[in-house]
Amino acid sequence: xxxxxxxxxxxxxxxxxxxxxxxxxxxxxxxxxxxxxxxxxxxxxxxxxxxxxxxxxxxxxxxxxxxxxxxxxxxxxxxxxxxxxxxxxxxxxxxxxxxxxxxxxxxxxxxxxxxx
Amino acid sequence: xxxxxxxxxxxxxxxxxxxxxxxxxxxxxxxxxxxxxxxxxxxxxxxxxxxxxxxxxxxxxxxxxxxxxxxxxxxxxxxxxxxxxxxxxxxxxxxxxxxxxxxxxxxxxxxxxxx
Numbered sequence: 686x687x688x689x690x691x692x693x694x695x696x697x698x699x700x701x702x703x704x705x706x707x708x709x710x711x712x713x714x715x716x717x718x719x720x721x722x723x724x725x726x727x728x729x730x731x732x733x734x735x736x737x738x739x740x741x742x743x744x745x746x747x748x749x750x751x752x753x754x755x756x757x758x759x760x761x762x763x764x765x766x767x768x769x770x771x772x773x774x775x776x777x778x779x780x781x782x783x784x785x786x787x788x789x790x791x792x793x794x795x796x797x798x799x800x801x
Numbered sequence: 802x803x804x805x806x807x808x809x810x811x812x813x814x815x816x817x818x819x820x821x822x823x824x825x826x827x828x829x830x831x832x833x834x835x836x837x838x839x840x841x842x843x844x845x846x847x848x849x850x851x852x853x854x855x856x857x858x859x860x861x862x863x864x865x866x867x868x869x870x871x872x873x874x875x876x877x878x879x880x881x882x883x884x885x886x887x888x889x890x891x892x893x894x895x896x897x898x899x900x901x902x903x904x905x906x907x908x909x910x911x912x913x914x915x916x
Binding site for chain 1: 810832834836841842843844845846849850851857859889891893895897903904905906907908909910912
């Protein structure tokens with residue numbers, strides 16, 4: 686069975702602080718894909734990143750960085766120098782190579798609040 | 802840019818009513834999905850479709866049906882709405898590729914309240 690756990694339900698930080706959102710996954714597939722989505726108050730899920738299981742290189746995009754550790758089945762997301770506009774619910778998701786229809790398994794989401 | 806639109810942002814219906822939620826994508830994607838989002842549960846897949854007139858059950862299909870008569874449009878139907886179907890409904894679409902790396906793109910969501 687596949688499962689994604691985001692243990693942090695809510696996080697509150699002050700602007701300019703760094704913050705890390707945790708994501709732990711379970712799967713028996715050897716080939717799989719991991720995703721992060723951002724859901725701002727407007728409601729639409731915005732795609733942030735996709736990683737495949739063969740690529741453990743960490744990725745940086747501006748203030749965002751992702752740390753993929755296969756050994757601990759984790760795909761954590763760090764925001765450096767957080768801003769008020771980063772306030773949103775963030776979802777981590779998993780898709781096995783053979784998931785029917787490309788089905789995504791989502792974590793429960795982490796609500797990030799960045800205060801000025 | 803991928804564009805997925807949903808017919809309503811907010812909807813209020815009464816118990817027992819038949820409810821239609823519409824989703825349209827403009828990127829010629831083969832796959833379309835309906836999720837519901839509830840606090841503490843994340844997103845759960847209701848139904849998906851990988852081609853016109855094709856549909857597959859997701860994890861929580863009970864109380865729902867779907868229709869896909871055209872490639873760009875995927876409808877979610879609540880045959881007889883109940884209060885436990887009060888939720889946020891999100892539609893998504895993705896391209897089917899041989900590389901299996903298709904990313905799902907989401908619409909803005911419909912917040913449905915059943916009274």
